[in-house]
Amino acid sequence: MDFTKEQLSEAFVKHLDREKGLQDLMELMIESMMMAERREFLSDSEGNKGNGFRRGRSYGQGRVLEFRVPRDRYGNFHPTILALLRDQEEECELLASSLYCKGLTQSQVGEVFGEVYGKQYSKASISRMIEYLRGDVQQWLSRSLETYYPIVFVDAIHVKVHRKRSVESEAFYVVMGVKEDKSREVLGIFNRPSESATGWREMFIALEQRGVKGIGLLVADGIKYLEDSLAEIFPGTPLQKCVTHLKRNMLVRVRHGDKGELAEDLREVFRTGDPHYTPEQGWEAWQALCSKWGEDYRGIKRLGNDPFYRYYFTYLNYHPRVQSMIYTTNWIERLQRDFRRVLRMRGAMPTEESVIVLMAKTAMDKKAYFRALPGIERDKVLFPDDSGNFLDLLNNQSDCFRNPEN
Numbered sequence: 001m002d003f004t005k006e007q008l009s010e011a012f013v014k015h016l017d018r019e020k021g022l023q024d025l026m027e028l029m030i031e032s033m034m035m036a037e038r039r040e041f042l043s044d045s046e047g048n049k050g051n052g053f054r055r056g057r058s059y060g061q062g063r064v065l066e067f068r069v070p071r072d073r074y075g076n077f078h079p080t081i082l083a084l085l086r087d088q089e090e091e092c093e094l095l096a097s098s099l100y101c102k103g104l105t106q107s108q109v110g111e112v113f114g115e116v117y118g119k120q121y122s123k124a125s126i127s128r129m130i131e132y133l134r135g136d137v138q139q140w141l142s143r144s145l146e147t148y149y150p151i152v153f154v155d156a157i158h159v160k161v162h163r164k165r166s167v168e169s170e171a172f173y174v175v176m177g178v179k180e181d182k183s184r185e186v187l188g189i190f191n192r193p194s195e196s197a198t199g200w201r202e203m204f205i206a207l208e209q210r211g212v213k214g215i216g217l218l219v220a221d222g223i224k225y226l227e228d229s230l231a232e233i234f235p236g237t238p239l240q241k242c243v244t245h246l247k248r249n250m251l252v253r254v255r256h257g258d259k260g261e262l263a264e265d266l267r268e269v270f271r272t273g274d275p276h277y278t279p280e281q282g283w284e285a286w287q288a289l290c291s292k293w294g295e296d297y298r299g300i301k302r303l304g305n306d307p308f309y310r311y312y313f314t315y316l317n318y319h320p321r322v323q324s325m326i327y328t329t330n331w332i333e334r335l336q337r338d339f340r341r342v343l344r345m346r347g348a349m350p351t352e353e354s355v356i357v358l359m360a361k362t363a364m365d366k367k368a369y370f371r372a373l374p375g376i377e378r379d380k381v382l383f384p385d386d387s388g389n390f391l392d393l394l395n396n397q398s399d400c401f402r403n404p405e406n
Helices: 005-016 021-043 080-101 106-117 123-141 197-209 226-233 243-251 256-269 279-294 298-305 307-317 330-346 352-364 387-395
Strands: 050-060 063-072 148-163 166-178 184-192 214-220 239-241
Touching: 021 050, 021 063, 021 080, 080 123, 106 123, 123 352, 148 184, 148 330, 148 352, 166 197, 166 330, 166 352, 184 197, 184 352, 197 226, 226 239, 239 243, 239 307, 243 256, 243 307, 256 279, 279 298, 279 307, 330 352
Parallel strands: 148 214, 214 239
Antiparallel strands: 050 063, 148 166, 166 184
């Protein structure tokens, strides 16, 4: 029975008045177009014929469309409209992921989609689109790594996360490596609600399992228990504690009127670029500083004999021109600011996974890290001409000190 355009239009209008009528029609039209395309395909394919259907789905007008995709006997039929729908679906997923990573919540992403596509997308639909992002991030976080990283930085950002009935501020540690070509990449992001030797050991094992066999120098803030795990998994790797963090912590120990003088003393103790200033001289200068300021602040006096603080002078073992680059974790600071910009729009995050997804996507898009760090290759212990011998080089170093090679 043949229908005129007017009769078909009238039937469509009546069907649209039903519940989910528009969705039914969209699914029916997609199926009908694919069926027509298959008939044309089979007419030019001798010996081939239809072979039932498989299930398909796509996003459309704020809803998930489900339909049957026709198949042929030999598996050679690929509907053109299905490719177009897939392109649209990928565009939606990319847009949703991009907006989510710019700081918008899932509800806000749905509102933007409503303005763009003329209909409010449900939170469930947006969540399905963002699942594309989670898979992409998971693949990136488990990718294979370089065999050797001349320098690895570890620093933390604190984020409020929902835990059962409370909201806790937890540390998420970013591990960033400088590669032999002098570019940088984030190696991993790890949630450590509390610092423990077990936690750091697991972190280093994860890096090892992804291909890392050696680290020239590890630079970290004042993390507890880190040095023992580092020595176990990557033996011989020197450790540099972040001088910037130490200076900040020292300045909060004194009265406001003393901060300027103490800051000047700290600059002198932790000076860079002097080829004649050795780790032992730095340690002696530190002890003298603690003795001087310990007269008024007993908490500072105790620090002068704590061997833990020797880790802050490891940088003096290296080429004077690179010392300012390796005695602080400031290389991660700009990335940390990007993390805070994305996270602060949400308040407390629902899960630790949601934090890691946002942080990882931000790190993945950090194009500036592809640029080489200028001049950092001057130190030939960190950047040997033959990196295949890096393990021997590391084993010849003491845990804290070696003679400077200027």
